[in-house]
Amino acid sequence: MGWVTEYHPTTDELNACVQCGLCLPACPTYRLTGRETASPRGRIQAMKAVHNGILEVDGPFQGVIDFCLGCRACEPVCPGMVPYGRALEGARAEIAAQRPGFGHRARSFLLGRVIGSRGSLRAGSGALRAAQATRATALAPSRFRRLAAGVRPLGGRPRATVGHIGGGGESGKVALLAGCIQDEWFRPVNHAAIALLEMAGYRVEVPIGQTCCGALAAHDGKADAARALADRNVPVFMGYEQVVVTSAGCSAHVREYRHWSPAGEQIGERAVDVTVAVARAIETGLLPRLTARSGPMAIQDPCHLRHAQRVTAEPRSILEAGGFEVVEIDPAGMCCGAAGLYTVLQPMASAELGNRKAAQIRSTGVTRVASANPGCEMQLRSALGAGYEIAHPIEWYLKAVMEADESGRVAAVRTAR
Ligand code: SF4
Numbered sequence: 001m002g003w004v005t006e007y008h009p010t011t012d013e014l015n016a017c018v019q020c021g022l023c024l025p026a027c028p029t030y031r032l033t034g035r036e037t038a039s040p041r042g043r044i045q046a047m048k049a050v051h052n053g054i055l056e057v058d059g060p061f062q063g064v065i066d067f068c069l070g071c072r073a074c075e076p077v078c079p080g081m082v083p084y085g086r087a088l089e090g091a092r093a094e095i096a097a098q099r100p101g102f103g104h105r106a107r108s109f110l111l112g113r114v115i116g117s118r119g120s121l122r123a124g125s126g127a128l129r130a131a132q133a134t135r136a137t138a139l140a141p142s143r144f145r146r147l148a149a150g151v152r153p154l155g156g157r158p159r160a161t162v163g164h165i166g167g168g169g170e171s172g173k174v175a176l177l178a179g180c181i182q183d184e185w186f187r188p189v190n191h192a193a194i195a196l197l198e199m200a201g202y203r204v205e206v207p208i209g210q211t212c213c214g215a216l217a218a219h220d221g222k223a224d225a226a227r228a229l230a231d232r233n234v235p236v237f238m239g240y241e242q243v244v245v246t247s248a249g250c251s252a253h254v255r256e257y258r259h260w261s262p263a264g265e266q267i268g269e270r271a272v273d274v275t276v277a278v279a280r281a282i283e284t285g286l287l288p289r290l291t292a293r294s295g296p297m298a299i300q301d302p303c304h305l306r307h308a309q310r311v312t313a314e315p316r317s318i319l320e321a322g323g324f325e326v327v328e329i330d331p332a333g334m335c336c337g338a339a340g341l342y343t344v345l346q347p348m349a350s351a352e353l354g355n356r357k358a359a360q361i362r363s364t365g366v367t368r369v370a371s372a373n374p375g376c377e378m379q380l381r382s383a384l385g386a387g388y389e390i391a392h393p394i395e396w397y398l399k400a401v402m403e404a405d406e407s408g409r410v411a412a413v414r415t416a417r
């Protein structure tokens with residue numbers, strides 16, 4: 001039958017692979033198993049076989065594709081510049097269309113309708129908050145228990161950010177994409193972004209009418225849902241020159257909105273990850289560099305920042321400006337195993353990768369960790385257990401700035417600029 005949707009991997013995408021194998025050592029699932037079918041090259045060959053009518057979109061094909069993390073560590077090392085992430089999303093859209101079981105239908109509802117509705121998200125978060133308060137999360141099935149263990153305590157959160165308008169505007173105007181789960185479970189990150197951008201002199205608007213960016217839906221093959229969500233966001237953000245996104249997975253997706261909405265390219269060109277926006281503000285003197293020492297900080301690179309956007313210097317420069325001594329944990333930048341719904345759908349491989357990452361962090365002896373992606377943060381919290389503090393680099397920086405400000409040092413730094 002071959003492909004049946006418009007999202008399928010294209011001839012150009014697949015033919016870009018010259019089968020050199022340079023991507024194999026970078027691929028976490030290949031490193032875990034040593035199997036060619038668990039490598040980028042093997043997966044592209046499987047997609048090509050379907051494309052050429054040799055294979056069907058059947059169970060074995062789905063197994064090969066489902067085991068992929070979508071971490072895109074294969075992209076930066078690829079001499080053929082294979083757009084692997086795009087091809088993977090296309091292959092997953094085909095699986096969702098051709099093998100629509102209960103799981104796919106349930107996830108389609110969850111990733112399209114539920115997280116696209118602020119009311120549903122609020123209700124879900126209320127239930128999770130109650131479960132946290134009564135420790136009922138410990139009774140969840142094991143694959144969900146690991147996920148639940150990584151969620152920040154939801155009690156006492158600040159107000160939702162959508163609808164916020166503030167800041168002087170002498171440095172310009174930016175919009176903030178609040179996200180779905182990001183603004184429910186990681187709201188302090190959005191508040192830190194607003195505080196820092198306003199401190200830098202920006203007028204910050206979090207426009208009403210925005211919704212989930214669609215990244216989770218796209219990564220899971222729910223392409224129609226991803227397109228519908230992008231179509232809702234594009235007109236909301238069209239009036240802004242810069243759209244700041246506070247989750248690495250979301251910023252990577254919005255920057256590729258050209259695949260998802262007719263006018264998406266214009267939004268994609270204006271979208272920046274918050275680490276890039278804050279690092280620029282520090283670089284241009286709009287935000288301070290502290291002279292105070294804030295101690296060691298382990299840093300974890302989310303795949304959708306490091307591999308999909310090639311952003312590695314900015315989170316480090318933010319932490320250094322906050323006076324932190326950055327401690328590297330993994331120069332190779334292997335995936336932590338979070339990868340959207342991978343924690344739930346491939347629990348064993350996810351746990352193995354999470355435990356490896358936790359061991360790397362433990363070996364440094366540092367108990368404070370910076371991670372710029374909510375999924376990675378949850379995975380690390382779950383794998384590390386008690387005794388570790390994990391937050392976004394901009395949260396660590398804001399905390400250091402506020403503490404320095406209390407002792408008058410920020411004022412001194414700003415005066416000296
Ligand atoms: S590095 Fe690129 S071209 Fe080489 S095998 Fe991997 S995907 Fe194909």
Ligand code: SF4
Pocket residue numbers: 026027028029030038039040043067068069070071072073074075084
């Ligand atoms: S996206 Fe990650 S897991 Fe999937 S093939 Fe590429 S490197 Fe391997």
